[in-house]
Amino acid sequence: MQTAPLLGMTTPDLTGADRRALRGEGQTLEATVTVGREGVTATNTRELCAQLGRRGLIKVRANMTDRKAREALFAELAEASDSTLVSTVGRTALYYRPLPETAQA
Template identity: 45%
Template sequence: MYDFPLTGAQRKKLRGIGQTLEPVLKLGKSGITREFLLELQRALNAHELIKVRLLEKDRDVRAELCEQIADEGRCVCVGAVGGTALFFRRQEAKAKQRVEI
């Protein structure tokens, strides 16, 4: 599991930045596949903060999917509203860090 604790203020700032983002990935009926996780890694390496569209209708299932994506993708779920979730993973190298929190 990715352990990067965020304060409430940091989450709030990331959600504010995330409002202007378009979804980078869509999670459809096939669920979390190896290909989805590879694309998730590429997107997080490139952007640090990404938006994912979840096509699941059930609220409880979406919450479980967010938790599973965060665990398997080694990232933090910053927030989820409706069918859209925001994920963050800090870059190790300071030079590659794009999001200021």
């Protein structure tokens, strides 16, 4: 995986094989962050960032029914959390951010 600078942090530049591996890993995950009808809030973003810092791969569920609004919401969450949107299926999205060096040891 290569990294590209974004907003002072580095987000991974994932290859197709990387995305496929992360999607496979994400199959067993439960959605741990839920975004309600109010959309992206500071609380949602803070919780997503905290969980990405601990685990690196997080599944998020959105309670919106409008497909285009969900797509925009998922993209906004990725940008706000400096993570990569790996995939979306229906109302769930999978986010990835590499763990810091100290957390991996």
